[in-house]
Amino acid sequence: xxxxxxxxxxxxxYEHGPPVLRDVSFEVEAGEFVAIAGPNGGxxxxxxxxxxxxxxxxxxxxxxxxxxxxxxxxRARLGYLSQRAQLGVQAPATVREVVxxxxxxxxxxxxxTAEDREAIEQAMERVGLADLARRPLxxxxxxxxxRAFIAKALVSGPxxxxxxxxxxxxxxxxxxxxxxxxxxLNDELGxxxxxxxxxxxxxxxxxxxxxxxxxxxxxxxxxxxxPGVWHDPSHVHV
Amino acid sequence: xxxxxxxxxxxxxxxxxxxxxxxxxxxxVQRQMSLIGDGIGHVAFAGVAAGYLIGVSPVWTALVAxxxxxxxxxxxxxxxxxxxxxxxxxxxxxxxAGGVVLISAxxxxxxxxxxxxxxxxxxxxxxxxxxxxxxxxGALLLVAILLRALLAVAIDxxxxxxxxxxxxxLNGAVSMLAALTIGISMRIxxxxxxxxxxxxxxxxxxxxAWSLRSTMGLSIxxxxxxxxxxxxxxxxxNMPPGGAIVLTAAATFVVAAGLETLRRRV
Ligand SMILES: Nc1ncnc2c1ncn2[C@@H]1O[C@H](COP(=O)(O)OP(=O)(O)O)[C@@H](O)[C@H]1O
Ligand SMILES: [Mg+2]
Numbered sequence: 001x002x003x004x005x006x007x008x009x010x011x012x013x014y015e016h017g018p019p020v021l022r023d024v025s026f027e028v029e030a031g032e033f034v035a036i037a038g039p040n041g042g043x044x045x046x047x048x049x050x051x052x053x054x055x056x057x058x059x060x061x062x063x064x065x066x067x068x069x070x071x072x073x074x075r076a077r078l079g080y081l082s083q084r085a086q087l088g089v090q091a092p093a094t095v096r097e098v099v100x101x102x103x104x105x106x107x108x109x110x111x112x113t114a115e116d117r118e119a120i121e122q123a124m125e126r127v128g129l130a131d132l133a134r135r136p137l138x139x140x141x142x143x144x145x146x147r148a149f150i151a152k153a154l155v156s157g158p159x160x161x162x163x164x165x166x167x168x169x170x171x172x173x174x175x176x177x178x179x180x181x182x183x184x185l186n187d188e189l190g191x192x193x194x195x196x197x198x199x200x201x202x203x204x205x206x207x208x209x210x211x212x213x214x215x216x217x218x219x220x221x222x223x224x225x226x227p228g229v230w231h232d233p234s235h236v237h238v
Numbered sequence: 239x240x241x242x243x244x245x246x247x248x249x250x251x252x253x254x255x256x257x258x259x260x261x262x263x264x265x266x267v268q269r270q271m272s273l274i275g276d277g278i279g280h281v282a283f284a285g286v287a288a289g290y291l292i293g294v295s296p297v298w299t300a301l302v303a304x305x306x307x308x309x310x311x312x313x314x315x316x317x318x319x320x321x322x323x324x325x326x327x328x329x330x331x332x333x334x335a336g337g338v339v340l341i342s343a344x345x346x347x348x349x350x351x352x353x354x355x356x357x358x359x360x361x362x363x364x365x366x367x368x369x370x371x372x373x374x375x376g377a378l379l380l381v382a383i384l385l386r387a388l389l390a391v392a393i394d395x396x397x398x399x400x401x402x403x404x405x406x407x408l409n410g411a412v413s414m415l416a417a418l419t420i421g422i423s424m425r426i427x428x429x430x431x432x433x434x435x436x437x438x439x440x441x442x443x444x445x446x447a448w449s450l451r452s453t454m455g456l457s458i459x460x461x462x463x464x465x466x467x468x469x470x471x472x473x474x475x476n477m478p479p480g481g482a483i484v485l486t487a488a489a490t491f492v493v494a495a496g497l498e499t500l501r502r503r504v
Contacts, residue, residue, distance in 0.1 A: 052400045075402030082396050089268045089392050091444040091453040097389075104390035105401030109383055136448060152394070156401060 002066060004030045004160050004192040005051050010060035012046055020046050022216045024060070028194065030159065033186040035203050035223070036196045038213035044196045045083055047213055048162045051194065052080055064160070076105040079158030081149050083165050083196075092136035095129050095148045096120065102152035123155040127181060143174030150181070161185070162194040179203050239473045247362040248426065248469055248479070254374040255423040255435070256465030260443075260457035261381055262415045263436030267444075268392040269409075274311060275416050275433030277326045280333035281307030282420050282429045286354045287340035296354060297366070300429065301421030307333060308417035312410050356428035357480035359472050370422050377418050384411060389450065426465065428480035435461060438487035442494040446501075460490050 005028040012021040021043045028034055036044050049055040050062055053069045062069035065077065079102075087093055102123075103116050112120075124130045127147040137145050146166050153161060163182075167175040183206040185191045197203055204210075204223050212219035212226075219226060239245045266274055285303025289296030307329055314325030341347055353361055362370075381388070391398045391408050399405050416436070423432045443456035468483030475482070 054396065054399060073402070075400065078400050080397055080400040082394075088394055089450065090270075091264075091268060091440075091450055092447055093393060094449045097450045098393060100386070101390040101393040102397070102401070104386050104398070104403060108387040108390065108403055112386075134449070149394075152397070 002030050003063070004028050004032070004065060005194075006063040007047075007050065007057075008061050008063070010050060010057040010062060012043075012050060012055065012057050020215070021050075021213075024216055026211070026217060026220070028160075028192060030065075030192055031186070031190045032209060033183070033193045033207050034195065034209045034211060035207040036194060036211045036213060037198060038218075040198075042214040043216075044213045045164055048080075048164055048194060048196060051160075052078055052162060076156040077159045079153035079156065079161040079191075081146075081153050081161075081163040081166050084168070087137055092138060094134050094136055095124060095140070095151075096133040098137060098148050099123050099151045099155050102155040105156035119155050119157065123151040126154065126185075127151045141174075143170045143177070146170060146174070146178070147181075150178075154185070158191065160192045160194070162196075164196045165198060166195075167197060179206050182206070239470070244360055244362065245469075245473060247364065247367050248359040249466065251362045251367050251370045252426050252465040252469050252479075253462060254370055255419075255426045256462035257458055258374050258377055258419050259423055259427075259432065259435040260439040260461035261378065261454070262412070262419045263440045263461075264454055264457055265388055265392060265412045266416060267437055267440045269412065272437045272441075273326055273433070274308075274413065275420065275436045277311055277330045277333070278304050278307045278413075278417050278420050279429045279433050280330050280337070281310075282333075282417075282424065283337035283355070284333045284340060286351070286424075286429065287337045287344060287346070290344040290346040290351075291340050297369070297421070297425070300354070300424060301417070303333075304417035304420045305414065308413040309410075312413045316406060316409075352478070354424060354428065355430045355480075356478035357424070357426050357431070357483070358428075359426075359469060359479050361425050366425060370425075373418060373422050377415055377422070380411070380415065384408065388412065426469075426479060427483055428478065431480040431484045434484040435464065435487060438484065438491050439464065442487070442491035445491075445494040445498040460487060464490065 007024050007026040010021060010024040011019060013019045036047065038044050046055065050057055053072065056070065064072040099120050103120060107113065107116055124133055127150050129144065129147055129151060132140065137148055140148065167178055182193055182195060186193050195203060208222055210221065210223045210226060211217055266272055282300040282304040285300035286296040288303065289299035311325055311329050341351065387403055387408055390403060391405055395405060419436065420429060420432050427435050439457045439460035442460055444453045447453035447456050464483050464487040467486045468479050471482040472479035
């Protein structure tokens with residue numbers, strides 16, 4: 001399998017800050033579903049931001065689909081759901097409007113094509129929001145809002161989807177539903193998924209690979225071979 | 239009142255202004271930069287003063303000043319040399335202070351200046367209407383082309399960055415559009431009140447709207463309605479149109495907020 005993402009000996013520090021990630025080497029094959037866990041402040045969000053070219057490493061290199069990340073142009077192949085994702089607008093935005101905004105990754109300046117519209121309907125369908133297409137996001141539950149953002153990330157047809165704690169503040173049922181949805185995306189569409197979560201229980205049984213991040217990568221392997229002391233990865237104190 | 243050419247010219251110019259101001263204001267409000275219009279307006283005031291001083295039409299010098307002010311604010315914001323609101327305060331006060339100094343140097347503290355500050359129905363000439371129409375339609379065309387990209391940035395700036403949209407360019411474009419709107423609108427609404435016409439219709443509309451599209455549509459209706467009502471009041475009551483226009487828009491906001499409260503109760 002070709003690599004979707006490769007980090008090679010990457011260090012990262014925010015300006016005037018201490019090192020946040022040190023010597024991270026990390027490869028993700030196309031089609032993998034990887035769970036990323038670790039303590040608060042461990043560097044999970046930073047790792048995703050490096051992968052998505054929202055941040056540049058202070059040392060080492062990042063490659064996306066075999067190309068240097070900062071020269072990677074085909075950005076519609078990336079989908080992102082940021083931590084605490086929320087609407088940037090105060091005005092009421094409907095599910096369809098939010099999902100349509102994600103389509104700007106493919107077609108930002110012309111009119112929406114028939115293909116765009118089709119993709120928008122499909123993305124809403126996939127996350128189970130087709131019936132609520134005209135509902136403003138402010139009148140949806142937390143879990144439904146998250147699914148709207150996932151549809152927005154999906155609508156450009158990404159091959160790498162990065163989600164940063166998408167289930168924070170969402171009830172257990174919605175978490176399970178989300179895990180199922182992501183597993184299907186991975187399975188049926190072959191989307192490579194990086195899933196950052198502290199509520200690890202809901203995805204443990206759908207991923208084959210778990211990465212623990214704490215200033216670097218401290219574990220990388222199948223969830224079943226996780227040492228017992230780390231078993232609750234949200235409370236890692238190494 | 240339409241028997242007078244100056245009123246026909248004022249209404250034609252007003253219609254363009256009433257349409258353009260809320261469209262551009264929509265993006266300022268969503269970026270939580272409602273006050274940027276005010277900041278740029280104050281710099282435009284310095285531009286008007288500079289026009290008097292060097293003997294060039296203040297319309298043009300104000301437009302140039304507004305664009306420079308918008309670029310300065312955007313640059314300060316992007317480079318984080320000062321927090322956004324501090325950058326705005328700096329531009330704001332420098333604009334007003336510079337304007338006052340230049341105005342008194344030019345000896346132009348007179349009624350003519352008042353028309354630039356609060357608008358006038360007597361000042362729109364045919365040549366000026368042509369300028370307003372060309373620049374206004376150009377600005378609207380630019381918004382139409384960039385609309386979906388601008389919405390994508392407003393809805394989720396980080397997501398837009400990941401998907402490769404030119405976010406810095408689009409943010410700059412909004413500031414430039416704001417500057418252009420001020421340059422276009424000042425004869426009708428006045429540079430001290432134009433920012434209100436960009437913001438009030440939008441915040442009124444989003445109280446009662448049910449989607450982004452309806453917010454935009456209602457904002458435009460409120461903007462147009464306020465300008466036309468304000469110009470009419472200005473004609474019959476002999477007052478500066480800027481004041482009447484902005485009071486109408488403000489009244490609409492109060493009504494919209496009231497409607498929203500009622501709807502929440504039931
Ligand atoms: N914008 C920022 N500027 C400076 N330091 C930051 C910034 N964002 C995160 N950090 C620091 O980087 C470290 C890792 O943060 P983060 O990647 O958000 O961790 P996690 O997502 O695992 O909670 C933390 O110590 C945090 O304080
Ligand atoms: Mg985080």
